[in-house]
Amino acid sequence: MKKKLLAVLFVVAILLSTLSPICFAEGKEKDYSHLKGTSINVYNWGEYISDGSEGSLDVNKAFTKKYGIKVNYTTFESNENMYNKLQSGGANYDIVIPSEYMVARLIEEDMLVELDFSNIPNYKYILPKYKNLSFDPENKYSVPYTVGMVGLIYNTTMVDDKVDSWSILWNEKYKGEILMFNNPRDAFGIAQFLLGQSVNTSNPKDWDKAIELLKEQRPLVSSYVMDEIYNKMEGGEAAFAPYYAGDYLSMADVNPDLAFVYPKEGVNYFVDAMCIPKTAENKEAAELYINFMLEEEIAVANANWICYASPHALVLESDDYELKGEPILYPAESQMPKTESFENLSYDIQNYMSQLWGELKVEGNTNIDAYIGLSVTFVLVIVFATFKFVQKKRREKYYD
């Protein structure tokens, strides 16, 4: 009996010893159990995460399941939108995912915290060419999430000219069939590429020239839009829309008549990166979230869902990646268009740009109907008032 017991103990001991390396390895990964039950606020672009629709992986749910941390996920429509929300202090966010020029601005205004990269070991998977970029030269504050370029989407059934230049957006022939970005930076960018300026020019005169060009284009534009572009291009509502390359892939799935080109004058190259604002209340969980987003399975799910190019080494090699080698996202060196990234503009130039943008919005509105209508109303009111007045006087007289 005793021998049997010894033997059992022996086996158990052996089993334990073989298991222990695994146990230790598990133990090496940091213990996050104390974060259980806490929550983080994530602020991201709209339609910018794999959310479980159409059988995809629900990334936020997976995170909550793994770590027991609740994710409050909200979205923004533009970098400027996000900045205002962050600056006004109306809400606390633990993670924001703005574009490069906004990251630079946030860094400059001391609104981000330095990341502790020992908590983000998966950072090693980010391709070297996406590290230490100019907006965060020492790569202390941000981790690239997606990268991409702006290009021109057009509907082949509505366009018979050769499309290779931004100048086609100024072609009278397509009046009322052109959509434009409803954010100043991207809209100005197109005019600036066409003018051969830098998109980061600090000379107000350059901006004047760009706004002249945009004002010239305005009568041809059907509307200034952002996310509605999906609806309008998929439904064949417009012939042209400049937009992000990755979104073209989603739209072309729905409407195969759509085509895409990188105009020869140059295009904007962007990097959207995950950062933690100074106001974050759960920094440790936020870093955990960033690390989680860089796990292979999660990163592949996101890349498949968002359709933007990924800066993640494992994604590019993964067999589950549906857009592997997609030439629009990953053009070969020789096909690579001329690109320029946005940088943070000085405060004065930013103000000047918003002012010009506001002018563009009301430029050339014909308001003759308003003048006529209001004057007619005014006359009617006066006539009615006098009529009432006279009636009243007459009645008073009568009673007297």
Place this chain on the structure above:
Amino acid sequence: MGKKSTLLSRLIGAPYIVWAVIFILVPIGMVAYYAFTDVTGAFTFSNMSEIAKYTDTFLLSIWLGLLATVISLIIAYPLAYIIANSGENRQKIMMMLIMLPMWMNFLLRTYSWMTILEDNGFLTTTLNSVSEEIWGILNEALHSFGKELKPFEPIHLINTRGAVVLGMVYNFLPYMILPIYTVILKMDRSLIEAAQDLGCNKFQVFKNITVPLSLPGVVSGFTMVFVPSVSTFYISQKLGGTGTTLIGDIIETQFQTANNFHLGASLSFVLMILIFICLAVMNKFSDEDGEVII
């Protein structure tokens, strides 16, 4: 005794006063503060002088708001009158049908109008094919007289001012119907009977009794449609395209993208004053008419 009851009524009223101070007076004060200061917090009129640029936009907003309000009134008054004079069950059903769309979010309703009015949308394509047919028939008929029409131009619905006014009327119509309906319903029927006894015909009863007595409902309906129509930005952005930028759009841009709270606040401030003036004019009329009735 009297003092006690005022103390009690004061106590009961206190929460409402606190509410009004926090959510009405303080925000208005903040708008005024931002409107008259610059980035450094110093007093300035520069925001106000910048507003001159947007005079046209103000006029356009007021005009479209007025148009939408008048159209709503024309639709809502007969409707409210008919509902208020029909049987109890029918009233309930009609009221529910009017309230039903409001259970859906305002943004969603406007967004779906965008899809409906689009050039490839159901409404536009049907209208276009029908009118093209009619156009062709007309043209043929005219041909025998040796005349010809201009070639047919497809109708555009989206991105026009008409679409914006439609969006306003659609979204705010219930706010016009409800107050008018309530007023007509609560009207003292004996007045109508008295008028009939004194020999008024149906039209005279309507003109001399129903209309003047329902004016308070019209005034509050007017306010409830006019104010949101003038300040809307979502409807004009989705349905108006580039040609219809309203003052609400400009204010929204100042806060959302331009980050110029001061200009945005001063625009809101001026808008508030303008709306106030419009409503004062409106109220003036109803007061005068009120005297007429007495």
